[in-house]
Amino acid sequence: MNFNHSNLFINSPLEQFEVTSLLGFNAPILGYMSFTLTNLGLYSALIFTVILGLHYMGNNDKKLLPSKWSIALETLFASINSIVRDQIGKEIYLPFIYSLFFFILIANLIGNIPYTYTITTSIIVSIGLSFTILIGVTILGLSIHKIHFFSFFIPSGTPLALVPLLVLIELISYLARAFSLGIRLFANVVAGHTLLKILSTFLYQMFSGGLIIFIVTLLPFALFLAITGLELAVSFIQTYVFVLLVCSYIKDAIELH
């Protein structure tokens, strides 16, 4: 069956998540390499620029009275600082958590602009991030507790007979964190964006169906705007949840519950 048939007019709502090559070239360097700028790369660079720009522009130039921009930044800083202090208790992890928070937040927010690409809807970004963090956290725990780190997998007061089973279960639950952390972010953002794409395709068809239908469509359009607001909230909430969980994983590695 030919899918490019002229009657098929609805795009796949998942098409927006494809990583496509925007421009690239092949060069005979180190064998034969292909250098490509994908939409993923473009938006990563954009997010980097926006975060740097925000912090450069929003800083206060050592003045006593803050501007509204630096109040906003300082408020975010204070919230993240309190998350880190409540969860981990050591502020040495603040720079990492702060960068992580801004990266995910700005990535999600930029993705809410129409026609853009959201890099957190890419499995390689969200799962890659959570895998990297889990590997780092494991190394952290091993370096702090050396061999005692493995007591993490045996809950205190376990009968000896149950130890092999419990170690297996705990190990699986520990490794599952690497997936669950990334998939939580990925799935929430993908679900929201897919929903918005489907709804906006419907709305486009309805808006272009005549004057009366246009006026009737304004009601579902208001609902659509509300869902867009919900997506903005999801951007913040998922960032917060991700950062909070990373904090609790770091705490687990430091204190071995």
Next chain:
Amino acid sequence: MHVSLIRRQLGGIIPPKIATPSHLTSGSGANLTPLVNFYSKLPKGPAPSTVGGIKARYFNGKNASGAPLVWTILGIFGLGYTVDYQMHLKHHKNHAH
């Protein structure tokens, strides 16, 4: 190298000798002219703003506004639309698939 030459080169770091204990405590007619000289040459008025441009116009102090946010969103929308148009939309301009 000559001592005074080094001194001149380091002039920005070594503070000027504007008052010494002997100057200030030598009776009622204390020699305050170096002190007066030094302070009379200092720039007056509020310190000039060290940053200009967009930051001074839209971000600092009372000028802080949401305009840069709107422009950033519009800019990213424009970029996204351009990419989408070049990659996809222009092939469907006259016929929907």
